[in-house]
Amino acid sequence: MTMILSDIIPIAIVGLFLFVIIRAGREPLWEEAYRRLGSNRQTMAAIVVMSLFIAIGILDSITVSVSNSGKPQTIVDVMFRGIPQERTYSEPMGTVTVGEPHPHELKHKHIFGTDGVGRDVFYNMLKGCRTAIIIGCLTQLIAMPVALVLGMLAGYFGKLTDDLIQYAYTVLDSIPGVLLLIVIITVLSLKGQERGLLQICTALGVTSWVQLCRLVRGETLKHRDRDYVRAARALGVSHGRILLRHILPNLLPILIITATLGVSGNIISETILTYLGVGVPPDIGSWGNMIDSARMELARQPVIWWNFSVASLAVLILVLCINIFGDALRDAVDPRLRS
Amino acid sequence: MPSATLSTRAYEASPNVGQASLPVTHIKMPDVLLQLEDLKTYFTVEGGPARAVDGVSFTVEQGKTLAIVGESGCGKSMTGLSILQLVPEPAGYIDGGKVLFEGKDLLDSTWEQMREIRGKDIAMIFQEPMTSLNPVRTIGWQLVEAMEVHGTARGAEARKRAMDSLDRVGLSGPDVVMRQYPHELSGGMRQRVMIAMALSNRPKLLIADEPTTALDVTVQAQILALIRELQQETGMSVLLITHDLGIVAEVSDSVAVMYAGQVVESASTLDLFKSPMHPYTQGLFASIPSRSRRGQDLLTLDGIVPPATAWPSGCRFEPRCRHAWGTCKSVAPKAAPKGADRPVRCHLYDPDIADRPSTSAAPTAEVLP
Numbered sequence: 208m209t210m211i212l213s214d215i216i217p218i219a220i221v222g223l224f225l226f227v228i229i230r231a232g233r234e235p236l237w238e239e240a241y242r243r244l245g246s247n248r249q250t251m252a253a254i255v256v257m258s259l260f261i262a263i264g265i266l267d268s269i270t271v272s273v274s275n276s277g278k279p280q281t282i283v284d285v286m287f288r289g290i291p292q293e294r295t296y297s298e299p300m301g302t303v304t305v306g307e308p309h310p311h312e313l314k315h316k317h318i319f320g321t322d323g324v325g326r327d328v329f330y331n332m333l334k335g336c337r338t339a340i341i342i343g344c345l346t347q348l349i350a351m352p353v354a355l356v357l358g359m360l361a362g363y364f365g366k367l368t369d370d371l372i373q374y375a376y377t378v379l380d381s382i383p384g385v386l387l388l389i390v391i392i393t394v395l396s397l398k399g400q401e402r403g404l405l406q407i408c409t410a411l412g413v414t415s416w417v418q419l420c421r422l423v424r425g426e427t428l429k430h431r432d433r434d435y436v437r438a439a440r441a442l443g444v445s446h447g448r449i450l451l452r453h454i455l456p457n458l459l460p461i462l463i464i465t466a467t468l469g470v471s472g473n474i475i476s477e478t479i480l481t482y483l484g485v486g487v488p489p490d491i492g493s494w495g496n497m498i499d500s501a502r503m504e505l506a507r508q509p510v511i512w513w514n515f516s517v518a519s520l521a522v523l524i525l526v527l528c529i530n531i532f533g534d535a536l537r538d539a540v541d542p543r544l545r546s
Numbered sequence: 547m548p549s550a551t552l553s554t555r556a557y558e559a560s561p562n563v564g565q566a567s568l569p570v571t572h573i574k575m576p577d578v579l580l581q582l583e584d585l586k587t588y589f590t591v592e593g594g595p596a597r598a599v600d601g602v603s604f605t606v607e608q609g610k611t612l613a614i615v616g617e618s619g620c621g622k623s624m625t626g627l628s629i630l631q632l633v634p635e636p637a638g639y640i641d642g643g644k645v646l647f648e649g650k651d652l653l654d655s656t657w658e659q660m661r662e663i664r665g666k667d668i669a670m671i672f673q674e675p676m677t678s679l680n681p682v683r684t685i686g687w688q689l690v691e692a693m694e695v696h697g698t699a700r701g702a703e704a705r706k707r708a709m710d711s712l713d714r715v716g717l718s719g720p721d722v723v724m725r726q727y728p729h730e731l732s733g734g735m736r737q738r739v740m741i742a743m744a745l746s747n748r749p750k751l752l753i754a755d756e757p758t759t760a761l762d763v764t765v766q767a768q769i770l771a772l773i774r775e776l777q778q779e780t781g782m783s784v785l786l787i788t789h790d791l792g793i794v795a796e797v798s799d800s801v802a803v804m805y806a807g808q809v810v811e812s813a814s815t816l817d818l819f820k821s822p823m824h825p826y827t828q829g830l831f832a833s834i835p836s837r838s839r840r841g842q843d844l845l846t847l848d849g850i851v852p853p854a855t856a857w858p859s860g861c862r863f864e865p866r867c868r869h870a871w872g873t874c875k876s877v878a879p880k881a882a883p884k885g886a887d888r889p890v891r892c893h894l895y896d897p898d899i900a901d902r903p904s905t906s907a908a909p910t911a912e913v914l915p
Contacts, residue, residue: 235684235725366636432634434677440632441672442743443665444695452691456682542682542727 216404217268217337220344221261236456240539250535253528260525264337283333290315293325299513306507320513323500332517334492339525341404342411342477342487343470349412351466354419359450359458361420362427372424376417387414389485402488407480411473419465426461430454460541467533471526478522494518578646579783580606580629580751585643587621587628589854590636596854598624600807601643603881606751611777611784613798613815615791615830619851621807622787626753629785630664647751666696669744673756675736679728685712685739686724692743711742715772734765741772748780755787770797791834795819803827806851806862809881810891823890825867861893873899
């Protein structure tokens with residue numbers, strides 16, 4: 208059951224984003240925004256790299272066969288079937304193993320070397336894409352609606368609504384983040400279930416909506432007293448319509464930038480949580496797991512640097528691309544920034 | 547209730563046209579569209595309620611223009627917002643009074659009923675055209691929405707009407723303007739769009755809160771002429787909130803002068819310009835530069851409007867009044883001591899006040915610009 212679910216989630220996430228992107232393209236505001244994105248080379252490069260990571264994540268979510276040991280094999284697994292497992296570490300493009308008294312000849316070339324149990328590092332890195340995308344996006348999809356709805360209600364209606372919502376998130380926010388994360392993950396994994404991505408996403412979602420909510424509340428509060436909202440009210444526009452069709456579009460630029468920064472923040476959180484031992488379980492490939500093993504590897508002689516570097520580089524590139532994209536999208540959507 | 551004969555031209559009463567302001571002779575009672583009775587809008591602030599609007603009464607007749615004149619902080623904008631119940635919450639609240647629109651007290655209506663009235667029966671335009679349009683929506687979208695929220699028109703029909711209305715308010719190339727964003731238009735163009743939006747549902751009353759203050763002088767005249775033209779066409783009434791007596795002379799049929807949350811004098815525009823009676827009104831006129839006083843120092847009203855938390859207990863204008871004497875400090879003047887025909891909130895015109903010093907005979911000011 209969980210297996211099927213985790214196969215569907217990344218495809219569903221990407222599908223949802225594609226749907227939203229295509230749907231939004233029909234509105235003149237977004238049509239123009241896309242045109243602007245397209246004319247920026249740096250942004251296009253970021254989008255291409257992001258799409259590459261996403262494509263790998265998708266390929267890694269489609270199970271096509273089952274291995275001899277009964278493990279499901281995704282397209283990525285099948286693609287790397289030809290590359291054999293070595294005995295232990297080996298340098299990028301190396302010919303012999305590292306760390307053994309008598310180095311063994313490698314069976315195959317590995318561009319980024321191999322890890323402690325002889326698995327190809329490049330393959331491990333690719334396996335981490337799916338985890339990063341799920342944790343980055345799913346967490347944001349859990350946190351954003353909560354933050355948006357509560358933040359806008361609190362900011363717009365004020366009074367008791369505002370007090371209650373503010374109280375709720377202030378209490379939540381006063382608990383140390385990492386502690387709360389560990390507690391939630393532990394509680395969610397109690398009922399005989401293994402710790403999985405879903406639990407981590409939920410935990411990260413619960414702890415990360417506060418910041419966004421506070422931001423949305425403040426922005427809504429600011430816009431609520433703007434003249435255009437007053438004018439809309441004087442025209443007889445209802446509260447719901449003012450919130451959804453007048454204030455929300457004005458929050459979009461700031462939402463987009465926060466959401467994308469949130470996605471990259473979540474990807475980084477994953478590596479930290481995994482490093483702390485409460486993140487992604489070791490059998491699921493993730494960049495956090497790769498960095499986690501660096502604790503031992505960096506203290507070795509000779510230093511095993513490639514495992515750690517490749518994972519960090521992957522995080523860096525993906526996070527950088529997401530941030531560039533978010534920044535450009537924010538600028539493209541705001542009509543005031545168009546000249 | 548609406549009758550065609552009553553959609554009298556707005557500018558008939560302006561002094562330039564002279565004798566046309568005869569309707570005040572009460573041969574036939576004109577239809578009253580809006581009547582405010584003792585309206586009170588207070589704000590909760592530190593140091594007690596700020597009585598921004600404190601017992602304001604006036605009437606707006608069908609098809610006519612009433613101007614509310616006063617300094618900043620005298621409560622004229624709040625009066626306008628109170629009519630639509632758009633007083634900024636949570637600090638502001640309507641404490642009492644009546645807002646009779648077509649005989650029905652709006653203060654008794656529910657939020658939803660009020661929402662129906664806003665924009666449909668009573669529309670409002672604001673001082674700042676630069677910020678009164680949603681910055682991330684096209685002009686067309688906003689015009690169409692104004693109609694759609696009241697079900698006046700939808701879809702293609704609404705778009706067509708929006709284009710017509712843009713054309714009507716004098717914006718050339720309406721199809722281009724429809725696709726533009728507010729920041730692409732000038733202040734005057736935006737105010738025209740605001741007017742088009744406000745009038746898209748053919749309201750019976752337009753509240754114009756300093757519609758030209760933020761615009762430069764040539765555009766001011768155009769906008770005023772536009773409002774006047776559209777008023778003639780649709781027969782709506784206009785409640786014009788302004789601090790500019792020049793505008794009052796140009797467009798309004800009658801005037802209510804506000805000071806410190808109260809109406810201190812109301813009259814037909816012609817009467818008011820001919821013989822302003824309240825010392826405050828006289829002061830306002832005297833502070834307009836005039837050819838007839840060439841070479842003399844310009845008169846000014848000393849001091850400022852006191853804060854709304856601390857209105858004087860007697861006459862509110864007493865601290866700044868040249869004619870004030872002891873009674874003014876302690877006794878609040880009646881709203882209309884001279885009779886309801888010409889309400890002047892001043893002891894000078896109250897026959898019951900006996901201790902008036904001889905030096906303070908009712909002043910007459912030669913003020914017509």
